[in-house]
Amino acid sequence: MGKKLKIITENCPQNHKCPAVNVCPVGALTQEGFEAPKIDYEKCIKCGKCSNFCPKKALVLDII
Ligand code: SF4
Structure with missing residues (x-):
């Protein structure tokens, strides 16, 4: 599971x-x-800091 x-x-x-x-x-x-941010998946370590931070819940760390 990732x-x-x-x-x-x-x-x-x-x-x-x-x-x-x-x-x-x-x-x-x-x-x-002012566009929605883009993710560099090569860099992302899936720490969840951004998803915990965004008050609009626009960044979501999914369990896959
Ligand atoms: S803050 Fe968000 S984009 Fe950056 S490494 Fe953590 S999960 Fe990935």
Whole structure:
């Protein structure tokens, strides 16, 4: 069983600078403009910090 981070774009208002980008310890999140952030799966260590941080629950760490 593994984990995978996903972005629920419908939950992201996409009208602000994503604060979760700076929470990620490995720089796996990037954002262009005010778009929903993108995940670099090569970098993501599935720590869950961003998913715990996002108040809109737009970042979800799924059990797969
Ligand atoms: S789960 Fe952790 S490593 Fe992956 S994007 Fe979120 S904060 Fe970064």
